[in-house]
Amino acid sequence: MNVLYLFVCLLVNSASCQTVCDGGPPSAVIEAKINEGIDRLMALRNQDWGWVNTPQAVLGLQLGRPGSIFGLNMTLSKIETEIGSQSNRNVGKLALYAMALKAICEDPSNFRGINVMQLVQQAMSAEFRSQNGTLNSKPRSHWYQLALGFQAQCVLGDSIVPIHLSKLIQYQNMNGSFGHSSSVDVTSMALLALSCVRDRNEVADTPILASKVNLAIQKAIVFLGRSVISDRNNVWFGNKYSTPGALLALKEANRDGGPNIQYCSHVVESMLRQPLAEEFSAAVAQMLPALNGNSVLSLMGNVTCPTPDPIPDQYQPADVTSLVHSCNDFQLGNFFQEFFKVRINVRLSVITPDTNQVPYNVIEVPNVEKDNTLLQVLQQAQCNTDIEFETLNTAWGAMLVSVNGVRANPNKREYWALVDGSSGSFLPTGVSTYRPSDDEHIALKLATW
Ligand code: B12
Incomplete structure (x- = not known):
């Protein structure tokens, strides 16, 4: 089916094969990348028919290739079970569920008796409510x-609370970014939200709020341009x-004749060059809609509903193998086995506010097999009884949540940051994908966001 789609795109270069930027690379190349992404997401589907972050994967598939969610009935049952669990009741996850349901032509206000929109609204209000009932300036999460x-709320036509919107705008940094460390991710999500709400009556009919929204949009566009x-x-x-x-946020912010996105085709070409075979589901699910130029704002228009089943053989959920290693895996082999292996040394430090003094205690992890991930290095150190840690399985891989018995408390905005011990900068990826080099020093630091 994918081959046929590619062929039609090549032939007609139709609107359904359009790209995120004008004059970008040919859409057939993009379609091939979308196929690769769909294959990867399907390979990462769990046997229970969900993903680690099911709504994110569903949105990625539906916005990347409308109609491409296979196994619709099983997906719906899985979503129903997941929404029932309290652990999925945070505002971000609920918002993803609501939009994913809309993307597969279900009613988020009454999905099998659950009003997901109401849950979103309650979660939004709870984010700003302090214990004594006053309004917090920052959200809890x-x-x-x-x-x-x-x-x-905007895409699904629910009411927006202007005071919540004002809080978001108030928190925009001087340079136009949103979030603590001038984050491109947070700024893009905020820009997409603002681009949507600017047309809503609650905003358009209130001149002061409307001008604040428009100014915030302009500042965010400038920030992203500089990033x-x-x-x-x-x-x-x-x-x-x-x-x-x-890319998607800029596209939506610039619609109605705004300037073209800077370096757009170079950026898309860069995305096309990235192999997806080792990416986790979150990375693929976020990339697919951008390749197709289809943000969640497109859900306000007509949605292409997926057709229920049949599921192609290669898309049957796989038995995703777990990455748990036994301590034997880290033992040195015999002379012949070791002959072709390269071993490196890695150094680790554990820093909490109580131990935040230089020089840090350093744990040496000798004889690490070259190209092992940081997760494997941590497992090896644990086997040597030098460290104790726990991780949580997420759509970005394993997240470090506890070290030496100290669990990061999200209610206090705590997390275990992965820091380069020499430069002090954050590692670019998590423990499942980061591969330390010889003599590298990595600090695990209990930090707050
Ligand atoms: C918010 C955020 C955080 C917050 C989460 C706090 C919270 N409770 O909301 C905090 C500050 C904890 C955080 C930490 C890190 N983050 Co972060 N984070 C994000 C961000 C901006 C949004 C995630 C989100 O809320 N999604 C929506 C919710 C509904 O989905 P969710 O799946 O439930 O989200 C959870 C996971 O995403 C998890 N999480 C967040 N970041 C990371 C990173 C990794 C590697 C893992 C495994 C899980 C994870 O926390 C979220 C909330 O529970 C994303 C950007 C993006 N494009 O997705 C980056 C992002 C996921 N983070 C990233 C990174 C690199 C990190 C760190 C490794 C940074 C560091 N060097 O310390 C650490 C994780 C270290 C660890 N302990 O394993 C990268 C991941 C790249 C990759 N391929 O691995 C991203 C994509 C940013 C980027 N553009 O580079 N992050």
Whole structure:
């Protein structure tokens, strides 16, 4: 079926095969990349027919190739079970569920008796409510999640609370970014939300709010324009993982005759060059809509509903193998086995506010097999009884949540940051994908966001 689609695109170069930027690379190449992304997402589907972040994957598929969600009935049952679980009741996740349901032509206000929109609204209000009932200036979770909440409310036609919107705008940084560290990801999500709400009556009919929204949009566009970086042959907004969100946000913000997106075709070409075979589902699900130029705002128009089943053989859910290693895996082999292996040394430090003094205690992890991930290095150190840690399985891979018995408390905005011990900068990826080099020093730092 994918081959047929590609052929039709090549032949007609039709609107359904359009790209995110004018004059970008030929759409057949983009379609081939979308096929690769769909294949990858399908390979990452769990046996229970969901993904680690099911609504994000569903949205990625439907916005990347409308109609392409296979196994619709099983997906719906899985979503129903997941929404029932309290652990999925945070505002960002609920917003994703609401938009994913709309994308597969279900009613988010009454999905099998559940009013997901109401849950979003309650979660949004709870974000700003303090214990004594007054309004908090910052949300309890994260501005990224709040921005998803605004997107869902706007796209699905629910009412927006102007005071919540004003809080978001108040928190825009001087340079036009949103979020703590001038984040391209958070700014893009906020920009997408603002681009949607600017047309809503609650905003358009209130001149002061409307002008604040428009100014915030302009400032965010400037920030994203300045976040363009060139990395080897690639051009990114921020980095490769924040680029898809930025592309779509700029596209929506600039609609109605705004300027073209800077370096758009270079950015898309850079995305096309990235192999997806080792990416986790979140990265692929965020990239697919950008390749297709289809943001969640497109859900306000006509949606192409998926057809229920049949499911192609290659898309049957796989038995996703777990990455747990046994301590034997880290033992040195015999002379012949070791002959072709390269071993490196990695150094680790664990830093909490109580131990935040220089020089840090350093844990040496000797004889690490070259190209092992940081997760494997941590497992090896754990086998040597030098460290104890726990991870949580997420759509970006394993997230470090506890080290030496100290669990990061999200209610206190705590997390275990992965920091380069020499430069102090954050590692660009998580423990499942980061591969330390010889003699590298990595600090695990209990930080707050
Ligand atoms: C908010 C956020 C955070 C917050 C989450 C707090 C919260 N409760 O909301 C905090 C500050 C904790 C965080 C930490 C990190 N983050 Co972060 N984060 C994001 C962001 C901006 C949004 C995620 C989100 O809310 N999604 C919406 C919700 C509804 O979906 P969710 O799946 O439930 O979200 C959870 C996971 O995404 C998880 N999470 C967040 N970041 C990361 C990173 C990794 C590697 C893992 C495994 C999980 C994870 O926390 C979220 C909330 O529970 C994304 C940007 C993006 N494009 O997605 C980056 C992003 C996911 N983070 C990234 C990175 C690199 C990190 C860190 C590794 C940074 C560091 N060097 O310390 C750490 C994780 C370290 C660890 N302990 O393993 C990268 C991941 C790239 C990659 N391929 O691995 C991203 C894509 C940013 C980017 N553009 O580079 N992050």
